[in-house]
Amino acid sequence: MTAPVPGPGALVSYIRTGSREARIAYRELPEKERLAYHATVERVFETAIAHHCGLYPSREEVYDLIKRTGERHPQYAGGTRRVILALVDGASSGGMSVRQVLTAQHLVIREVAKLHPDFLEAAETIVEPGLEFTGTDRQHAVSVTLRLDGGLHALELHRGAERMGVKTLATCLVRAWVEAEKQRWIRAKELGRHDDFPEIGSGKGGGDAHRHEAYSTGGLCRATVDRYGRLRAFTFMRTALFDDGRLALAAKIREAVTKAQAGAAAEAKAELEASR
Structure with a gap:
C-alpha cells in the first residue's frame, strides 16, 4: 500500500x-x-x-x-x-x-x-483549508471570514476604522459579512453541504423576520442574526469604542456574534425537536 x-x-x-x-x-x-x-x-x-x-x-x-x-x-x-x-x-x-x-x-x-x-x-x-470565505466592505475597514457552515471564523478591523462613526462601522461590518456569505452560499450549493440557507439578498427567505440577539460582555455591542446565523444588524451601545484598541474591539464584536449564532442554533434545534 x-x-x-x-x-x-x-x-x-x-x-x-x-x-x-x-x-x-x-x-x-x-x-x-x-x-x-x-x-x-x-x-x-x-x-x-x-x-x-x-x-x-x-x-x-x-x-x-x-x-x-x-x-x-x-x-x-x-x-x-x-x-x-x-x-x-x-x-x-x-x-x-x-x-x-x-x-x-x-x-x-x-x-x-x-x-x-x-x-x-x-x-x-x-x-480542506480553502473552505473559508472572506468578505470586506468597500472602505476596507472590516474583514469577515466565514466557515462553510456559516459560522464566524475570523473578524478583523483595519486601520482607518478608528475614524469611523459607530453607525458607519456597524454598516461596514454587515456589508463585509454579506460579501463573505455570498461566496459561502455559492460554494455550499456546489458541494451540497450547508446549502439550505436561502441566498442572502435574494428575497427567497419567505419574509422570515426571525432574529436572535446577543451582547458582548459588558454590553459594548449587540449582534443580531437571522435563523441561519447570518449577521443582519450590529449596534454599538456607546461611542467610545477604541479605548483598548482595534484588536480588543474586534474581540468584543466576535464575542457578540458568536453568542448570537450559538443562540440561533439552539433555538433552531429546539424547534426541530419540538416538531418531531
Whole structure:
C-alpha cells in the first residue's frame, strides 16, 4: 500500500480509514508545514466535538464520548479525556507533549467519524483549508471570514476604522459579512453541504423576520442574526469604542456574534425537536 502523503490529505485518509500510517504521516513534514498541520487538526477536532455534542454539550454526551474513545484506545484514554475536557470545559491539558495532544485529537476525530456517517462522508470538505470565505466592505475597514457552515471564523478591523462613526462601522461590518456569505452560499450549493440557507439578498427567505440577539460582555455591542446565523444588524451601545484598541474591539464584536449564532442554533434545534 502506498504511504499517505503527509498533510491534510493524510488526515482525510485517517478520518475515513483509521490507518495508523495516515495518522502519523505528519511527522515527516518540515517544521513550518507541521505547525500548519497542527492548526488544521485543532480545527477539525473542534468541528468533530461540535458535530457530535452540539453547541451546548451535555455532560452525558461529553463523558459518553470520553468513555467510548478510552475503551477503544485504553493506552490513550487519559490523553483523549484531557483534550476533550480542555476544549469543552476549558480544563488544562498541560503536561502533554505536542505529539500526545495530536494523537489524542486524531483518535477522537476518528471516533466521531465512525459515529456520524455524514462527518465521514464530508471528510475532505471538513479538512480542506480553502473552505473559508472572506468578505470586506468597500472602505476596507472590516474583514469577515466565514466557515462553510456559516459560522464566524475570523473578524478583523483595519486601520482607518478608528475614524469611523459607530453607525458607519456597524454598516461596514454587515456589508463585509454579506460579501463573505455570498461566496459561502455559492460554494455550499456546489458541494451540497450547508446549502439550505436561502441566498442572502435574494428575497427567497419567505419574509422570515426571525432574529436572535446577543451582547458582548459588558454590553459594548449587540449582534443580531437571522435563523441561519447570518449577521443582519450590529449596534454599538456607546461611542467610545477604541479605548483598548482595534484588536480588543474586534474581540468584543466576535464575542457578540458568536453568542448570537450559538443562540440561533439552539433555538433552531429546539424547534426541530419540538416538531418531531
